[in-house]
Amino acid sequence: MTKRTVHIVGGGIAGLLAAIELARAGVTVVVHEAAGEFGGRARTREVEGFLFNRGPHALYCQGAFKRELDRFGIAYSGGRSLSGSSKAIFDGQLHELPTSLGSILRTSLFGLREKLAYIRVFRAIMGGATGASSFADWLDEQRLPPRVRAVVEAVGRLSSYANGAEEISARALLEQIRLTTGGTMYVDGGWISLVHGLADAARAAGAELRVKSRVSQVVRSDEGLHLLLHGGESITVDVVILAVAPHEAAALAPEVDSLAKAAEQVRAVRASTLDLALRRFPSQAHDFVLGIDTAHYLSVHSGSARLAPVGGALVHIAKYLPVGETPSDVVAELEAVADLAMPGWRELEVSRQTLRGMPVSNGLPRWDRPRPGVSVADAPGLFLAGDWVGEEGMIADAAAASAIKAARAVRLWLSPFPPKHRHARAQPAAACEP
Ligand SMILES: Cc1cc2nc3c(=O)[nH]c(=O)nc-3n(C[C@H](O)[C@H](O)[C@H](O)COP(=O)(O)OP(=O)(O)OC[C@H]3O[C@@H](n4cnc5c(N)ncnc54)[C@H](O)[C@@H]3O)c2cc1C
Missing domain, CATH: 3.50.50.60 (FAD/NAD(P)-binding domain)
Structure with missing residues (x-):
């Protein structure tokens, strides 16, 4: 006892x-x-020198997890999740993903009116916009052109993994989008x-x-x-x-x-993933792709962190599942995303991990x-x-x-029995800077 x-x-x-x-x-x-x-x-699984997290895992630079790791002086390393070539999938085609003023102006995803509307809504989000009901209600209030709305919803999915604008709190999701723009990092050796x-x-x-x-x-x-x-x-x-x-x-x-x-x-937030170990990253391939009219994601995590043997590539492809939907087999769908983003990948496959309907979060x-x-x-x-x-x-x-x-x-x-204090040994925090 x-x-x-x-x-x-x-x-x-x-x-x-x-x-x-x-x-x-x-x-x-x-x-x-x-x-x-x-x-x-x-957890992370090692196969032939490739390190498979349980689907794509990024540490939010300004989030509570990194804050507590650093406060406890836990040492780790990794790289800021930056991509060389970011694309959006819309209507089965690749377009430049609007992530900066330059790419907003260049992207074939939007016409001029949409570009201006996108700049306006993003300024509002970054300026601290909030909402008292669902994210879907908040989007309705913005009266956005349909394509702009679809991109903002995709950014919401990317930030939170949640595919459920009608159920998720606008306040929480808008905060999460701002948190994500503060940067994320992939961790050497996996989580x-x-x-x-x-x-x-x-x-x-x-x-x-x-x-x-x-x-x-x-x-x-x-x-x-x-x-x-x-x-x-x-x-x-x-x-x-x-x-x-x-x-x-x-x-x-x-x-x-x-x-x-x-x-x-x-309500659980779920994703199905296809995680690929490739002998090398195909030439002419794109290392970050976000679905706009589909709920897909592709990112090469080994580009920023030690997750693959020298020359190899570890690629995560995911589908954000609609909240409440029973997970079905989406491997062929995820392979089609890989075909679009990384032609030639099939000949380079060393190993794969597929996860169906994993709970990314147990509580939206x-x-x-x-x-x-x-x-x-x-x-x-x-x-x-x-x-x-x-x-x-x-x-x-x-x-x-x-x-x-x-x-x-x-x-x-337990406070009637006051606890003794032990002090943490300070460790330098892993930088989130590129
Ligand atoms: C595909 C995917 C992608 C993700 N991407 C990200 C990301 O990019 N960024 C991010 O911040 N988070 C991400 N996450 C979420 C993150 O992994 C989880 O939020 C986090 O790991 C949850 O930790 P936890 O301790 O709350 O729960 P869990 O990790 O689920 O731990 C619960 C533990 O309890 C144990 N357990 C259960 N029942 C019992 C019992 N009866 N007795 C003893 N032990 C028991 C289980 O074995 C388990 O080890 C992702 C998750 C998934 C699945």
């Missing part, structure tokens, strides 16, 4: 960040990860290098990290909370942080009504319902963290922000 120990269920980014925050404050922490390794969706940095930092701070430790239930009694482990062990604890998906949280604690309700109300920020907070009101001692929790950010930034918030709420909850 363990007392005054915080147990964290889930060893993804959220669970590990919460563990570091608590362990460095002197709290005893145990992390339970069901899989054989930490990282969850932030698993971030996971290893987090796990090392958690251990160094004194946290106990367990793999193959599946929690099968969290039960409440007058004594506190009881964690039932898959092997049959039962541990009585004061505090549990559930850093798992909403349906998993609800299944772990079935008698907690608010968790069942949250699992029912959240809806305009009509806030995401659940970190404290579970109807289950004292139970806290939540993950990319479906809290108000701040999206995807891994939401996971990071909610993890730190949950850890701080836990410290407050």
Whole structure:
């Protein structure tokens, strides 16, 4: 029986960040990860020297995840996600993607009236535009020419992975677009290098990290909370942080009504991907392509980060799935995007990874319902963290922000026993500059 120990269920980014925050404050922490390794969706698989993240992963330079990595002094490197040749797909044809004043003026995607409308709406977004309802409503209010509206929607999908303008909050998405224009970076060695940095930092701070430790239930009694482990062990604890998906949280604690309700109300953001390892990048190919009248994305992540052997290329192609749609097989569709952007790629393929309907985020920020907070009101001692929790950010930034918030709420909850402070050793932050 363990007392005054915080147990964290889930060893993804959220669970590990919460563990570091608590362990460095002197709290005893145990992390339970069901899989054989930490990282969850932030894991990376190596095949013949190519490093496959679980689909395209970019670190937002001004987001909460990078902020917390840097605050904890976790070392990593990578390159700003810059492309040599950015294209838009419209009506099956490639056009210059309007990303700067020069490319707006040059692109064959717009006529003059559309170019002016695009400059106007982008100025409004960058100037801090916000909205009280859905992104679709906000777009209606702008009265944009249809093609301009389609490009702004595509930029929204690129920034958030979310293909659901009617459901997503305009405020959250407009903020996310501004965050994205602040730059993103691809990480050398894949996101698993971030996971290893987090796990090392958690251990160094004194946290106990367990793999193959599946929690099968969290039960409440007058004594506190009881964690039932898959092997049959039962541990009585004061505090549990559930850093798992909403349906998993609800299944772990079935008698907690608010968790069942949250699992029912959240909407997952999903993508299907075709991740390609190529012997070399085909000549005359484009290294960044964004669908305008289709929800497609292609980017060569090895152009900015060490993700492939010398001379090789690691390319991510994705489809942003409409929110709520059942994932179907889209591999042929994604191959067709590759044909358009990178003719000749088929002869150069070394390996591939296909992912169908992966949850990029477990919680789209809806305009009509806030995401659940970190404290579970109807289950004292139970806290939540993950990319479906809290108000701040999206995807891994939401996971990071909610993890730190949950850890701080836990410290407050335990505050009759004031925690000791341990200080982080400062490390220089990885630059996001090109
Ligand atoms: C295709 C794709 C592209 C993405 N691109 C980006 C991007 O560009 N930028 C970005 O910021 N984010 C991106 N993300 C999102 C990012 O990967 C996630 O937001 C983040 O990894 C979520 O971390 P988490 O810890 O909240 O959840 P998870 O990674 O899902 O971790 C939960 C962990 O809990 C464990 N677990 C579950 N049940 C139990 C149990 N009963 N007992 C013990 N352990 C349990 C699981 O095994 C898992 O390891 C992308 C995701 C995908 C899928």
